Amino acid sequence: MLYLYTALVAFSVLGSIASARFAIDPGFVGPVAGALLILSGAGCVAIALRSRRAVLSVLFLGAAVEVVGLYTGFPFGRYTYTDRWWPTVPLPEGHRFPLLLPFAWLLIVGGSFGAVRRRLRSAWAVPATALLATLIDWPMEQAMTGTLGYWTWAEPAAPFTAPVSNALGWFVTASLGSWAMYVDAERSDSRRTAIVPALFCLFVAAIGSLEGFHRAWVLLAAIGTVLLVVEWTAVRGIGATPRST
Secondary structure, three states, X not given: OHHHHHHHHHHHHHHHHHHHHHOOOOOXXXXXXXXXXXXXXXXXXXXXXXXXXXXXXXXXXXXXXXXXXXXXXXXXXXXXXXXXXXXXXXXXXXXXXXXXXXXXXHHHHHHHHHHHHOOOOOOOHHHHHHHHHHHHHHHHHHHHHHHOOOEEEOOOOOHHHOOHHXXXXXXHHHHHHHHHHXXXXXXXXXXXXXXXXXXXXXXXXXXXXXXXXXXXXXXXXXXXXXXXXXXXXXXXXXXOOOOOO
């Protein structure tokens, strides 16, 4: 599954470069490749977690908190999804819900958990995972609202186009999701899981940079690179943490 995910990331980056360089309309290929990329990344995380309960918990949490957020503005702030994140379904009162949302939550939060568990095996892995996932989302907002246009904010934005409440909402939601994974942590296999969010960060940084320089792309590239280094050093046994909790 990881090989498929990596291939889809490479295909999507090269396709985006070709589309921008030669003004090629990717048609349905772009949305389909993007959907498969997220699904395969979430699949890598699900396989590593080895717990149906943990996977379903994160998927349900991601879907539930997004629906609540759309109608109440809590906990992220006021926002609206567009029809550009395919596939989407209409909701009452004119809202739209991208079906890939729960899987994106699993990819980022679950992948962050796998990366953190490479070095930290105590309960501190829960807030550390939440912090990492929030840090990933922070600059990624620049691409999701700008380059890709997946959603729009109706509130004043902090750096990278999202309000401060979004970061707080991400930290709380990611904490709940990472706790669901932590209680089944001994079943999980964190090997190579850090590669999933690492490649996603590099992918978003790459497609964002096609529209010009922005500090968000630098931060995303740095996060992705650090995660790859964490994985590389863990594989080589450099500074490995004992498996006991």
